[in-house]
Amino acid sequence: MIRVRSFCVIFLLIPFWLGSLHGQSEKRIVHLSWKNVVDISLKDNPDLKSKMLDYEAQNLETWKALTYFLPTFSYQGIAQKSIELPVYVFMGQRFVVGTPYTFQHSLLLSLPVYIGGSRWYNHDIQSNLKKSLSEELKGKEEETVLNSMQAYYGIILSDELAKSAEEAVNVAKQNLEQVQKFYNAGTATELDLQRAKAQYSSTLPMLESALSNKKLSAQKLKTLLDIPLQDSLVVDDVLDKSDFLNEYSGISLDEFKTLSKENRNDIKALDFKREAIKDGEKIALGQFTPTINIAASVDHAAPLENTKVRWSDYIRSKSVTLSLSWPLFEGGRRILDYQIAKIKTDQMDLLVKQANMGIELDVEQSYYNFIESARSLQSLKDALDQYKESLRISNLLYTQGMSSQLDVLNAQLLYTKSKIDYQQGIYNYNISQLTLLKSVGLLDKIWK
Numbered sequence: 001m002i003r004v005r006s007f008c009v010i011f012l013l014i015p016f017w018l019g020s021l022h023g024q025s026e027k028r029i030v031h032l033s034w035k036n037v038v039d040i041s042l043k044d045n046p047d048l049k050s051k052m053l054d055y056e057a058q059n060l061e062t063w064k065a066l067t068y069f070l071p072t073f074s075y076q077g078i079a080q081k082s083i084e085l086p087v088y089v090f091m092g093q094r095f096v097v098g099t100p101y102t103f104q105h106s107l108l109l110s111l112p113v114y115i116g117g118s119r120w121y122n123h124d125i126q127s128n129l130k131k132s133l134s135e136e137l138k139g140k141e142e143e144t145v146l147n148s149m150q151a152y153y154g155i156i157l158s159d160e161l162a163k164s165a166e167e168a169v170n171v172a173k174q175n176l177e178q179v180q181k182f183y184n185a186g187t188a189t190e191l192d193l194q195r196a197k198a199q200y201s202s203t204l205p206m207l208e209s210a211l212s213n214k215k216l217s218a219q220k221l222k223t224l225l226d227i228p229l230q231d232s233l234v235v236d237d238v239l240d241k242s243d244f245l246n247e248y249s250g251i252s253l254d255e256f257k258t259l260s261k262e263n264r265n266d267i268k269a270l271d272f273k274r275e276a277i278k279d280g281e282k283i284a285l286g287q288f289t290p291t292i293n294i295a296a297s298v299d300h301a302a303p304l305e306n307t308k309v310r311w312s313d314y315i316r317s318k319s320v321t322l323s324l325s326w327p328l329f330e331g332g333r334r335i336l337d338y339q340i341a342k343i344k345t346d347q348m349d350l351l352v353k354q355a356n357m358g359i360e361l362d363v364e365q366s367y368y369n370f371i372e373s374a375r376s377l378q379s380l381k382d383a384l385d386q387y388k389e390s391l392r393i394s395n396l397l398y399t400q401g402m403s404s405q406l407d408v409l410n411a412q413l414l415y416t417k418s419k420i421d422y423q424q425g426i427y428n429y430n431i432s433q434l435t436l437l438k439s440v441g442l443l444d445k446i447w448k
Contacts, residue, residue: 027230027231027232028231028232029231029232029234030227030231030232030233030234031234031236032152032221032233032234032235032236033235033236034149034152034153034237034242035447037148037149037152037221037225038145038148038149038446038447039447040225040226040227041144041145041147041148041224042141042145042447044225044227045144045148045224045225045226046226047140047144048137048140048144051133051136051137051140052137054137055130055133055134055136055137058126058129058130058133059130061126061129061130062123062126062127062129062130064126065119065122065123065125065127066123068112068119068122068123069119071109071110071111072108072109072110072111073107073108073109074108074110075105075107075108076104076105076106077104077106078102078104078105078106079101079102079103080101080102080103080104081100081101082098082099082100082101082102085097085098085099085100086098098303099303099304099305100304100305100306101303101304101305101306101307101309102301102302102303102304103301103302103304103309103313103314104299104300104301104302105299105314106297106298106299106300107298108295108296108297109295109296109297110293110294110295110296111293111294111295112291112293113293113294114289114290114291114292115286115291115292115293116283116285116286116287116288116289116291117282117283117286117289118283121279121280121282121283121286122279122283124275124276124279125276125279125280125283128272128273128275128276128279129272129273129276131272132268132269132270132272132273132276135265135266135268135269135272136265136266136269138265138444139264139265139266139269139441141444142265142438142441142443143438144224145434145443145446145447146434146435146438146443147224148221148224148225149431149434150431150434151217151220151221151224152221152235152237153239153427153430153431154217154220154221154427155214155217155218155221155233155235156235156237156238156239156427157217157239157423157424157426157427158210158213158214159214159235159239160239160423161210161213161214161420161423162207162210162211162213162214164210164416164419164420164423165203165206165207165209165210165211166207166210167419168203168206168207168412168416169200169204169207171391171412171416172196172200172202172203172412173200175196175199175200175395175408175409175412176196176197176199176200178398178399179192179193179195179196180193180196187401192404192406195406195409196409199409199412199413203416221233239423239426239427240426241377241426242430242433243433244430244434244437244446245370245433245436245437246445248437248442253363253364253367256363256367256436256440257360257363257364257440259440259441259442260359260360260362260363260439260440260441261356261359262441263440263441263442264359264440264441265441266355266359267352267355267356267359270348270351270352270355271352273348274345274348274349274352277341277344277345277348278345280341280344280345281338281341281342283341284334284337284338284340284341285338287334287337287338288334289326290324290325291324291325291326292322292323292324293322293323293324293325294320294321294322294323295320295323296318296319296320296321297318297319297321298316298317298318299316299317299318299319300314300315300316300317301314301315301317302314302315359439362439363436363440365439366435366436366438366439367439369428369432369435369436370429370432370433370435370436372432373425373428373429373432374429374432376425377422377425377426377428377429380418380421380422380425381422381425383418383421383422384418384419384421384422386418387411387414387415387418387419388415388418390411390414390415391408391411391412391414393411394407394408394410394411434446
């Protein structure tokens, strides 16, 4: 009877179990705008989460450095069986010292009073490393947002390119149909027909490539935003000019360089690392100083002839010890440690110098890319309008027999290319602004 009831319960639970599995595999539709992309990337990006964990771990290391200023309190229990006791001979008589068994319980308190300042310097090192990781985390946020925005606008661009490629296929197909009619009527040559077929065939691979890039760009953004790959994305924005620079749009290159020196997180992170390494020199110098330690203990010892120990057998003793240790010679290791620490400081100074030069070059490159994209965008728009009108006139003249079919093909190619160039120009203009903001450490202005 119990077995029958169990089968009935399992049978009734099967629909709920299948329903839960269906719910887990159900695809979501995620609507995105560029502001959503920024928010989600700052919250869910896996690399950014990993960097946050590094920062949290370093925060604990900073607290750990403070614990070295506290005393160590410990308990020690000893049960000892002496295999051979010491024997003394005095005036021909033998004296056995000690007992076969010893039981001991001890409470130990130890506090380093002075160890060359290494505890203070270690705390400074950990604090500077924490500050460095904080700046690295801010820089990682900007990098993550930039990558996500590039992928987001990449989706919009690939969608527009796919539409342009589809439009080119339709135009080439219409042209082929028109030439086929003229050829059947005897007003078009065999060469015109072959050219039209070749033009139509050449547009198909471009369409397939555009559709593939559209899918891949969506998958890339899902990866950056930690969105399941089976989910569908709906982009709310269109490929249009955006003004991300705002109040920084009119400033000069020298002003951008000045802003980069004030705001670049990677330089700030390197400066904090350099301070931490300099503290490493101080720790190396501290090895040349003596160490002072204070220790206190409460011991209860029971020396016995057998293992039948009772609490009344224990003898209590107390002690306080102040010790000074000063290693005078250790083979030159301390001198070598200091020299190694000094070399690391010099290396860090060179790294900071190179980073400053690299940042200045990065700002210049980002600035000129923005200027170039801004100036070329209007030219691309004018060229698109001209080629669109040229295509319209070519089709009209060809239908009236006033131009060759080759003129129509050339007009189609130029119009398709100019449209793609203009769409790429809008993408470059938007991304160049974001890249410029990141190069001066101000990309966070778009979400703060």
